[in-house]
Amino acid sequence: MTTSPALLLMIGAAGVPFLKGRLRGAWTVLLPVGGLVLLWLLPEGPGDSLTLFGLELTPVRVDALSRIFATGFLVAALLTAVYALCLKDALQQTVILLYAGATVGGALAGDLITLFVFWELGGLASAFLIWARRTERGYRAGMRYLVAQLLAGLLMLAGIAQRVQAGAGVEFGHLGLDGPGGPLILAAVGIKCAFPLLHAWLTDTYPEATVVGTVALSPFTTKLAVYVLARGFPGTEALVWIGAAMTVFPIFYAVLENDLRRVLAYSLVNQLGFMVVGVGVGGSLGINGATAHAFAHIVYKGLLFMSMGAVLYRAGTVKGSELGGLYKSMPKTAALCMVGAASISAVPLFSGFTTKSMILYAVAQEHRTVVWLLLLFASAGVFHHAGIKVPYFAFFAHDRGLRVREAPATMRVAMTMAAALCVAIGVAPGLLYDFLPYTVDYSAYTTAHVINQLQLLLLASLAFTFLVRTGLYPPEVRSVNLDADVVYRRALPAAWRRLSDAVPRASTRVVTPLRQRAVALWGTAVRSSAGGGFTAPWSTHSMVLWAVALVGAVLFLALL
Numbered sequence: 001m002t003t004s005p006a007l008l009l010m011i012g013a014a015g016v017p018f019l020k021g022r023l024r025g026a027w028t029v030l031l032p033v034g035g036l037v038l039l040w041l042l043p044e045g046p047g048d049s050l051t052l053f054g055l056e057l058t059p060v061r062v063d064a065l066s067r068i069f070a071t072g073f074l075v076a077a078l079l080t081a082v083y084a085l086c087l088k089d090a091l092q093q094t095v096i097l098l099y100a101g102a103t104v105g106g107a108l109a110g111d112l113i114t115l116f117v118f119w120e121l122g123g124l125a126s127a128f129l130i131w132a133r134r135t136e137r138g139y140r141a142g143m144r145y146l147v148a149q150l151l152a153g154l155l156m157l158a159g160i161a162q163r164v165q166a167g168a169g170v171e172f173g174h175l176g177l178d179g180p181g182g183p184l185i186l187a188a189v190g191i192k193c194a195f196p197l198l199h200a201w202l203t204d205t206y207p208e209a210t211v212v213g214t215v216a217l218s219p220f221t222t223k224l225a226v227y228v229l230a231r232g233f234p235g236t237e238a239l240v241w242i243g244a245a246m247t248v249f250p251i252f253y254a255v256l257e258n259d260l261r262r263v264l265a266y267s268l269v270n271q272l273g274f275m276v277v278g279v280g281v282g283g284s285l286g287i288n289g290a291t292a293h294a295f296a297h298i299v300y301k302g303l304l305f306m307s308m309g310a311v312l313y314r315a316g317t318v319k320g321s322e323l324g325g326l327y328k329s330m331p332k333t334a335a336l337c338m339v340g341a342a343s344i345s346a347v348p349l350f351s352g353f354t355t356k357s358m359i360l361y362a363v364a365q366e367h368r369t370v371v372w373l374l375l376l377f378a379s380a381g382v383f384h385h386a387g388i389k390v391p392y393f394a395f396f397a398h399d400r401g402l403r404v405r406e407a408p409a410t411m412r413v414a415m416t417m418a419a420a421l422c423v424a425i426g427v428a429p430g431l432l433y434d435f436l437p438y439t440v441d442y443s444a445y446t447t448a449h450v451i452n453q454l455q456l457l458l459l460a461s462l463a464f465t466f467l468v469r470t471g472l473y474p475p476e477v478r479s480v481n482l483d484a485d486v487v488y489r490r491a492l493p494a495a496w497r498r499l500s501d502a503v504p505r506a507s508t509r510v511v512t513p514l515r516q517r518a519v520a521l522w523g524t525a526v527r528s529s530a531g532g533g534f535t536a537p538w539s540t541h542s543m544v545l546w547a548v549a550l551v552g553a554v555l556f557l558a559l560l
Contacts, residue, residue, distance in 0.1 A: 002047030005035035006105030013097035032078035061110030076219035083414035123149030129213030141208035148201035152191040159184030175232035193225035207261040235282025246273025251381035267386040284438035289358035296351040300343035303418035307337035310407035325399030339419040345387030354429035
C-alpha cells in the first residue's frame with residue numbers, strides 16, 4: 001500500500017497534544033521533514049487503487065505537477081512549525097499539521113473523491129486558526145470563513161455527482177468547462193482561489209487569525225486551488241481575464257487599507273491572479289510559470305506574513321497608523337521583511353523576478369497585449385503596496401516611540417530560512433526550474449528583461465516618494481474598508497432587520513383581520529351545520545342536478 005506524506009502529518013498531529021516542551025516542538029518540526037523525505041521517495045505514477053461504491057479511487061498519484069505543489073506545502077509546513085515553536089498552544093500546532101496534511105493529500109489525490117475529502121478536511125481544520133485568537137471578531141470571521149469553505153465543498157460535490165451520473169468517472173485529470181460538472185467544480189475552485197467577487201472571505205478573515213494562524217493560512221488553501229486549476233482547467237480562456245482582473249482590483253484596496261496584514265491579504269489575491277493567468281494561457285510555459293510562481297509565493301508571502309506576525313506579537317498591533325520607527329528595536333525583522341518585499345516586487349536576484357516573469361513571457365508569446373499591460377500595471381502596483389508600503393509604515397515611517405524587543409529567536413530562524421529560499425531561487429532559478437512539470441526553455445536574466453524591470457521599479461518608487469512627499473498618498477487612518485464583503489456584512493444583515501421589523505407590522509395589518517374573518521366564517525359554518533345547510537343529507541335528484549351542472553360548466557369552458 002502506498003503511504004502518503006499526508007497521512008504521516010495527520011496521524012502525527014494526533015500525538016502533539018500529549019507532548020510537552022521541546023519534545024513537542026521537535027515533533028512538529030520533524031513531521032514535515034519526514035513528509036518531504038517520504039514524498040521524494042515515492043515513485044511516479046498512480047499508487048494502489050481501491051473500489052468504493054463501484055467507483056475506483058486512487059488516493060495517491062505522483063507526477064511532476066503534484067510533487068512540486070506537495071513539496072511547496074511541506075516546506076510551508078516546516079517554516080510554520082519552526083515559526084510556531086515559541087507558542088505554548090498545542091491546539092494551533094496540531095491544527096497546522098492537520099491543515100498541511102490535508103493540503104498535501106489533495107495535491108497527491110488521483111481521483112476527485114479523495115480530493116474532495118482532503119479539500120473539506122483542510123477547510124474545517126483551518127477555521128480553528130481563526131477561532132484560536134479567542135476574540136469576538138475572530139469568532140465571527142471564523143464563521144464567515146467556514147461558510148465560504150462549506151459552500152465551495154458543496155459546489156465541488158455537486159460537480160463530482162454530475163460527472164458520476166454522466167458516466168465520466170472520478171479520475172482527477174483534465175475537467176474543462178465543457179465536461180460534465182466542470183462549471184460547478186470551477187465555481188468551487190473560484191471561491192477558494194479568490195476570484196473577483198468571491199474573494200472577500202480571504203481579505204475578511206486572514207487578518208483576524210492568530211499571529212501564527214495567518215502565516216499558516218497563507219500557503220495552503222489558495223495554492224491547492226491553483227493546483228486544481230492547473231490540473232483540471234489548463235488553457236481555459238476565461239481564466240486569462242479572470243486572473244487579469246484579480247491582479248488589478250486589489251491594488252486600490254491595498255493602498256487604502258490601514259491593517260498591514262489585510263494589505264498583504266489583498267496582495268495575495270493580486271499574486272493569485274498572475275497564477276490564474278498562467279493557467280489560463282496554458283501550454284508548457286504557462287503551466288510552468290503558474291507552478292513556479294505558486295512555489296515562490298508560498299515562501300515569500302509566508303515571510304511577509306511572518307514579519308508582520310512578529311510585529312503584532314511584539315507591538316500588539318499591525319495598524320499602519322500606529323506603527324513606525326520599529327527598525328530601531330526590530331532591525332533583524334525589518335531586514336528579513338525587506339527580503340520578502342523585494343521578492344514579491346520581482347527585484348532581480350530575488351525569487352519573484354524569476355517566476356513572475358515567466359508568466360509575463362507566456363502572455364507575450366500569445367500576443368495578448370491588453371492582458372500583458374494589465375499585468376505590468378499590477379506589477380508596479382504590488383511594488384507600491386507590498387514592496388514599499390508594508391515595510392515603510394511598519395518600520396521606517398514616522399517614529400511613534402514604540403520600543404519593543406526583537407522577534408523571538410524561533411520566529412527569526414523561520415524568517416531566515418524563508419529569506420534564504422527567496423534569494424536561492426532568485427540567484428539560481430534552475431534549482432526550481434528543474435522540478436517544474438515541463439522542460440524549461442526560458443531564461444529570466446536577459447539584459448532587456450533586467451533593465452526593463454529595474455526601470456519599472458525605479459519609476460514606481462519615484463511615484464511613491466512623490467505621492468508621500470506631496471501628501472497625495474492616502475494617509476494611514478483608523479478604518480475598516482469593505483469591498484464585496486459589504487453584501488454579507490452590511491446589506492444582508494440590514495435586509496434581515498428590515499424584514500424582521502416588517503413581519504410584525506404585516507401581521508397586525510393583514511394576518512389579524514384574516515384571522516378574524518376566518519373565525520367568523522367558521523362560526524357560520526358551525527351554525528349552518530347545526531341547522532342543516534351544507535351538512536344535511538341531499539336528495540338523489542339534487543345530487544344529479546348538481547353533477548350535471550358541474551359537468552356542463554366544465555365542457556362549456558373547455559369548448560370556449
